[in-house]
Amino acid sequence: MHGIAQYARSRRWGKRVVATTETNDGHGEAHGETRRDFLYIATGAVAAVGVGAVAWPFIDQMNPDAASLALASVEVDIGGLGEGESMTVMWRGKPVFIRRRTPVEVEEAKEVPVSDLRDQDARNPNISATEATDANRAVQGREDLLVMIGVCTHLGCIPLGQSGDYGGWFCPCHGSHYDTAGRIRQGPAPENLAIPPYNFPDEATLVVG
Known part of the structure; x- marks a missing residue:
């Protein structure tokens, strides 16, 4: 309606204005990408912690204890x-x-x-x-x-x-x-x-x- 009214006013004053309509499509797409990136990072961090927890006992066994030193x-x-x-x-x-x-x-x-x-x-x-x-x-x-x-x-x-x-x-x-x-x-x-x-x-x- 805003675009029609603007067009009508422009006709009245002898000017032609192309009405435009803004949408949230681009914003919604960017928001979706950000959310996906966050999920990827969070999943990777959890996986890294899991691998570290599994690997630590093996790494720790390679370090000499106080008695060995x-x-x-x-x-x-x-x-x-x-x-x-x-x-x-x-x-x-x-x-x-x-x-x-x-x-x-x-x-x-x-x-x-x-x-x-x-x-x-x-x-x-x-x-x-x-x-x-x-x-x-x-x-x-x-x-x-x-x-x-x-x-x-x-x-x-x-x-x-x-x-x-x-x-x-x-x-x-x-x-x-x-x-x-x-x-x-x-x-x-x-x-x-x-x-x-x-x-x-x-x-x-x-x-x-």
């Missing part, structure tokens, strides 16, 4: 490690310093009275003795080999080898000095460098862990 070990060939040489390996995400000390380094460490040490605990789980003598920082028969976790006991930085005021290790982060047995001698670190569990299956092999 605790028993993890690393085998190191030390046959080529000469006197005065060092090497670093990773064990349980931490660097492990391995040094074949010189006779001079061993003697220097032996001469230090335990009473002079800030931390008088050997920090060595491989022996029953706890006093931080040089001998107790190694294992009997392999006193030249020093094996320690290379993490400063202050805030966890990595010390530099054969550095510092005591010829052992020096932490550049906050200035902790360790001697040739890895014992804290100066600086903010509260404890000696920790020693990991280790053993020697043979003369040329070290197993850490």
